[in-house]
Amino acid sequence: MDNLDYGIIGNCKSCALVSKTGSMDWCCLPAFDSAAVFAKILDENKGGSFEFKVSDDYNISQEYLWETNILSTVFDNGEDAFQLIDFMPRYPRDDGSYYSPPDVIRFLRLLKGKPKFKVLYNPRLDFAREETYNENKGNYIKSYTTEGKYDSLFFYSSLDLEDILQQREITLTGNAYCLIGYHEKLITQSLDRSYLKFQRTKTYWMNWSEKTTRYSHYSNEIMRSALVLKLLSYKKSGAVLAAATTSLPETIGEERNWDYRFCWIRDASMVIKVMAGLGHVKSAKDFLQFIIDIIPDKDEKIQIMYGIDGQKELTEHILDHLDGYKGSSPVRTGNAAYIQKQNDIYGILMEVIYQQFLQFETSLENSEELWTVVRGIVMIVEENWQKPDKGIWELRTEDRHFVFSKLLCWVAIDRAIKIGEVLRMGINDTHWKALRAEIYDDIYNNGWNEEKQAYTQFYGSSDLDASTLLMESYGFIDAKDPRFVSTVQATEKELCNDGLMYRYKNKDDFGLPSSSFTICTFWLINSLYKIGEEQKAKAMFEQLLSYSNHLGLFSEDIDFETKRLLGNFPQAYSHLALIETAANFSKGHISEENAFSGF
Numbered sequence: 001m002d003n004l005d006y007g008i009i010g011n012c013k014s015c016a017l018v019s020k021t022g023s024m025d026w027c028c029l030p031a032f033d034s035a036a037v038f039a040k041i042l043d044e045n046k047g048g049s050f051e052f053k054v055s056d057d058y059n060i061s062q063e064y065l066w067e068t069n070i071l072s073t074v075f076d077n078g079e080d081a082f083q084l085i086d087f088m089p090r091y092p093r094d095d096g097s098y099y100s101p102p103d104v105i106r107f108l109r110l111l112k113g114k115p116k117f118k119v120l121y122n123p124r125l126d127f128a129r130e131e132t133y134n135e136n137k138g139n140y141i142k143s144y145t146t147e148g149k150y151d152s153l154f155f156y157s158s159l160d161l162e163d164i165l166q167q168r169e170i171t172l173t174g175n176a177y178c179l180i181g182y183h184e185k186l187i188t189q190s191l192d193r194s195y196l197k198f199q200r201t202k203t204y205w206m207n208w209s210e211k212t213t214r215y216s217h218y219s220n221e222i223m224r225s226a227l228v229l230k231l232l233s234y235k236k237s238g239a240v241l242a243a244a245t246t247s248l249p250e251t252i253g254e255e256r257n258w259d260y261r262f263c264w265i266r267d268a269s270m271v272i273k274v275m276a277g278l279g280h281v282k283s284a285k286d287f288l289q290f291i292i293d294i295i296p297d298k299d300e301k302i303q304i305m306y307g308i309d310g311q312k313e314l315t316e317h318i319l320d321h322l323d324g325y326k327g328s329s330p331v332r333t334g335n336a337a338y339i340q341k342q343n344d345i346y347g348i349l350m351e352v353i354y355q356q357f358l359q360f361e362t363s364l365e366n367s368e369e370l371w372t373v374v375r376g377i378v379m380i381v382e383e384n385w386q387k388p389d390k391g392i393w394e395l396r397t398e399d400r401h402f403v404f405s406k407l408l409c410w411v412a413i414d415r416a417i418k419i420g421e422v423l424r425m426g427i428n429d430t431h432w433k434a435l436r437a438e439i440y441d442d443i444y445n446n447g448w449n450e451e452k453q454a455y456t457q458f459y460g461s462s463d464l465d466a467s468t469l470l471m472e473s474y475g476f477i478d479a480k481d482p483r484f485v486s487t488v489q490a491t492e493k494e495l496c497n498d499g500l501m502y503r504y505k506n507k508d509d510f511g512l513p514s515s516s517f518t519i520c521t522f523w524l525i526n527s528l529y530k531i532g533e534e535q536k537a538k539a540m541f542e543q544l545l546s547y548s549n550h551l552g553l554f555s556e557d558i559d560f561e562t563k564r565l566l567g568n569f570p571q572a573y574s575h576l577a578l579i580e581t582a583a584n585f586s587k588g589h590i591s592e593e594n595a596f597s598g599f
Helices: 161-165 191-210 219-231 265-277 281-294 345-359 364-384 403-423 429-446 466-470 482-495 518-530 534-545 572-584
Strands: 006-010 015-019 024-028 036-038 049-053 059-064 071-076 081-087 103-112 116-122 132-136 141-145 152-157 169-171 176-181 515-517 557-559
Touching (some): 006 081, 006 219, 024 103, 081 191, 103 191, 132 161, 141 161, 152 161, 219 572, 265 281, 265 345, 265 572, 281 364, 345 403, 364 403, 403 466, 466 482, 466 518, 518 534, 518 557, 518 572, 534 572
Antiparallel strands (some): 006 015, 024 049, 049 116, 059 071, 071 081, 081 103, 103 176, 116 169, 132 141, 141 152, 152 176, 515 557
């Protein structure tokens, strides 16, 4: 595939990617960060996939069922047609918990005629490190490894299992199902049982969507992005993933490819702020509990990222037996960036905590824990804000005094002061306010480049950076301030290329970036809108929306020339920015049901 034309399905524990032709090319079980059982997206020959092969006379179309994360792919040759419905079960039990097993269900609905296809079921467990064997056990197919790390997978179906193993042509004469389970099933599987799971899962997603804030413009785009963000939320711990994949490159043939199946404090905090604004407050509370759980000691520093279960060591490994997406090696698991120092995370996290105190009820116990976190963050910022770091873009070169990092240190102290005011703590305002003023003056004097008439990437630099476009949204500067207006205009002039933004153009440790970082274009659009260039902003927004894939999904990057999607997919950063930008063009209203009950 020349583009990331995939749909994502999932159940807030794991997920799978299904191509526009119905091929499941990516799936990790039992959790998001587990080893892949299908990874064709990373190696077309070795990775493994699960597809329904039809003759060339079939037309294939794909869409999501209305306001759900259930994917429909229709195969139709005029006389014969069937619908493939893909989902991972998720729905409430009677006791209030959720049924969300590490299962994928592929429900086949006969639409007309007698469609024919072959089932190409080819799991390659543990990232295809060792050979995977498939064995017909009568009621199911067991896939397993015998060397290296042992792993297994179980396949159930109303279709003939031997026909599937031998890849014989199958004629669909009625509805059918296929179920992939990480665990062996203790209850007999059937077509009716799979259909019931489908209906319950559909009801769950429709109910969740109903509790989402509605907007007068771009409502469909906002809803799809919200559903993506929900899928990237790991229900077990409250963590939020940056993306569902690993090693999809920023540029074809280059080595800028990373494992994004982890929780970056910065990304997750931004996602949670957006989700809370859409009425899904429980997601915000779950994430805040995740933060409390990973900071047990008062003097423990916050990492920039964690595993989805709170793991602190994310050692990077290279899977050199896989070719990589379109030959873009290396394929990585883990992410060495976890050891980096990035001072901006404190301000973003503090902003989320502030919004929690400001808008929603918080128990006394939870408030006390969060207040301890707040005070601890202030201490860390006070000790570190004057030090250089790696910055928001995780540059693996020397540390620098990045303007965005300083900005978010200012945000951290500003929000801490405001949290103290909300709680009426009578905290030492004189000291904290003096610290806030000191950081402000430092940015104002050292971050500004008089010749460029703009705030730049780092102190003493003449290079511009898209992250400075966020200075207004964090309250550091007014949208009509001449410094902000000129920063927006200078940044657009230097970093915008045919309606798409560079993060920066100065060479980093991997050379000049050749693709656009999608969220940066959304930032520019927001900034243009705020300084009064509304028509220009809206035209750019419409253009950017046209670069999504066929389902309205965005990855991390967009190629400047071809406009193809690049980078890990789908990207939480991109979709949270889409929501924020779209909200600027319309006024929201809450659905009739209680928007704050959450799910």
